[in-house]
Amino acid sequence: MDSKEGFLNPDGQPVKRPDLLKWLCILSFIGSGLSGFSNLFVWLAYDQMDEIRAQFLFDLPEFDTLLSGGKRFFLSGFIFYSLSFFGVYRMWKLRKAGFHVYTGSQVFLLILPLVFIPSFPLSVLGLMITAGFIVGYAANLKYMT
Numbered sequence: 001m002d003s004k005e006g007f008l009n010p011d012g013q014p015v016k017r018p019d020l021l022k023w024l025c026i027l028s029f030i031g032s033g034l035s036g037f038s039n040l041f042v043w044l045a046y047d048q049m050d051e052i053r054a055q056f057l058f059d060l061p062e063f064d065t066l067l068s069g070g071k072r073f074f075l076s077g078f079i080f081y082s083l084s085f086f087g088v089y090r091m092w093k094l095r096k097a098g099f100h101v102y103t104g105s106q107v108f109l110l111i112l113p114l115v116f117i118p119s120f121p122l123s124v125l126g127l128m129i130t131a132g133f134i135v136g137y138a139a140n141l142k143y144m145t
Helices: 019-044 046-056 061-067 071-092 096-116 124-139
Strands: none
Touching (some): 019 071, 019 124, 046 061, 071 096, 096 124
8 A cells, every 4th residue: 555645456556646636635624724723713712802802903793793602612613623624634545434524524514603603694605615525525435445
């Protein structure tokens, strides 16, 4: 087995990671990594957010809406983005189980704001982007074991 590219096919040749899968994974690593980090930061600094906002002189109603979700909202976001990142890592290693972890965490991430912030509208754009990534990953399941 070639650890860099994944597995050996029946001819003994290394299985090459398809370009679409490679780009989906790179974009997902960036998105899940940055989102997970920002959720962790807000969770850790939640009690100081009013002070931070006053120090940097910004007042965004959307920020107030997100903060109304409470600390558990950001901790849950961090957990699900971390699971999403792990799922992408497994797909990068050509493991089908990563697809299921990624898909489940992304569905929960779509639902999360609706649970913690009742006034939060469902993001149609977020739904379409998530569906596009899931469909893209599903098209590459045949390359995974």
